[in-house]
Amino acid sequence: PLSTPSTPPKSNTTDKYAFAFDIDGVLIRGGRPIPEAIEAMKVLNGQNVYGVKIPYIFVTNGGGKTEQERCIQLSKQMEIEVSPGQFICGHTPMREMAAKYGTVLVVGGEGEKCRQVAEGYGFKDVVTPGDIIKDNPDTTPFRKLTKEEYDSSRARDFSKTEIEAIFVFADSRDWAGDQQIILDLLLSKRGVLGTRSETFDDGPPVFFSHNDVVWSASHDLTRLGMGALRLSLEAMYKAVTGKELNTTAYGKPQIGTFQFATRLLQQWRKDTHGIDAPPETVYFVGDTPESDIRGTNDFNKTSENTWYSILVRTGVYEQGTKPKFEPKFTADHVLEAVLHGVEREQR
Numbered sequence: 001p002l003s004t005p006s007t008p009p010k011s012n013t014t015d016k017y018a019f020a021f022d023i024d025g026v027l028i029r030g031g032r033p034i035p036e037a038i039e040a041m042k043v044l045n046g047q048n049v050y051g052v053k054i055p056y057i058f059v060t061n062g063g064g065k066t067e068q069e070r071c072i073q074l075s076k077q078m079e080i081e082v083s084p085g086q087f088i089c090g091h092t093p094m095r096e097m098a099a100k101y102g103t104v105l106v107v108g109g110e111g112e113k114c115r116q117v118a119e120g121y122g123f124k125d126v127v128t129p130g131d132i133i134k135d136n137p138d139t140t141p142f143r144k145l146t147k148e149e150y151d152s153s154r155a156r157d158f159s160k161t162e163i164e165a166i167f168v169f170a171d172s173r174d175w176a177g178d179q180q181i182i183l184d185l186l187l188s189k190r191g192v193l194g195t196r197s198e199t200f201d202d203g204p205p206v207f208f209s210h211n212d213v214v215w216s217a218s219h220d221l222t223r224l225g226m227g228a229l230r231l232s233l234e235a236m237y238k239a240v241t242g243k244e245l246n247t248t249a250y251g252k253p254q255i256g257t258f259q260f261a262t263r264l265l266q267q268w269r270k271d272t273h274g275i276d277a278p279p280e281t282v283y284f285v286g287d288t289p290e291s292d293i294r295g296t297n298d299f300n301k302t303s304e305n306t307w308y309s310i311l312v313r314t315g316v317y318e319q320g321t322k323p324k325f326e327p328k329f330t331a332d333h334v335l336e337a338v339l340h341g342v343e344r345e346q347r
């Protein structure tokens with residue numbers, strides 16, 4: 001041949017390592033970016049002394065909106081382009097449950113958003129607490145639907161509906177009302193509202209998208225999260241029935257979430273960077289020892305890849321205390337965490 005085929009220019013994206021980030025308390029606080037986070041994203045995108053680009057994904061326990069919507073928001077906040085292909089929130093793995101259940105109750109979040117998320121996952125028949133209150137306002141003596149809620153809620157005859165499972169997708173905006181409705185279902189005969197089981201053991205299962213008792217929002221001190229609702233519900237159930245309530249939580253620190261994240265990262269590296277082998281190291285940067293550090297460390301024990309935990313001081317973890325779960329490294333903020341990983345790789 002007259003000419004040899006030209007080889008594509010060598011990419012300066014590293015195939016050796018990658019980053020995964022928690023969001024609240026690491027990149028964002030109360031809807032506002034943590035300034036060092038924007039700088040950290042620049043470092044990942046090649047603005048570092050080595051000129052190397054580093055693949056990354058996001059793994060948050062938060063939720064309440066579609067992945068698409070959350071990515072648009074995060075893109076603006078971090079001044080980068082974030083794709084749903086590199087993003088997992090607490091309820092993302094719940095989509096695998098869509099085929100298993102018929103009618104489900106979805107709890108939490110703003111307005112109709114979580115219903116839309118669940119329907120987007122393929123859940124066939126999604127009921128919200130608003131639907132139940134619209135059908136029977138006596139359900140929640142102290143909660144009245146606003147006009148907007150009333151208009152968007154879908155009333156039906158719940159005495160003829162079997163609710164097969166309960167999913168808490170995002171933080172409840174009305175603990176009293178939502179807990180009343182969940183409790184009614186747990187005490188019912190096979191999820192039919194208005195009935196009472198004699199044994200209290202044929203109610204629907206309850207799934208939470210995560211188990212964070214506290215999280216880092218705009219207030220200086222941590223705020224109650226979904227894990228607190230879970231504790232409250234379990235205590236209430238025990239007080240009413242004398243029995244233990246077993247519920248299931250998704251999200252970090254569950255191993256399943258890290259397995260899901262590993263698959264996502266693999267696909268992301270392949271599709272976007274043409275890398276078809278697992279990274280040697282995944283640096284996970286989080287602020288909550290109980291979720292982020294615990295999960296990373298536990299997963300590291302089971303996986304062939306090395307997940308490396310980094311704890312930052314910008315969120316739930318309080319400076320000066322000993323974290324319940326020991327990270328491999330502690331940084332003041334996410335920029336220091338990223339630079340630590342990059343330097344460690346160049347050694």
Ligand code: G3P
Pocket residue numbers: 022023024025059060061062063171210212214215216225226288
């Ligand atoms: O509700 C969200 C919160 O509990 C944690 O979010 O990003 O810190 O995992 P994140």
Ligand code: MG
Pocket residue numbers: 022023024025026216286287288315
């Ligand atoms: Mg966090």
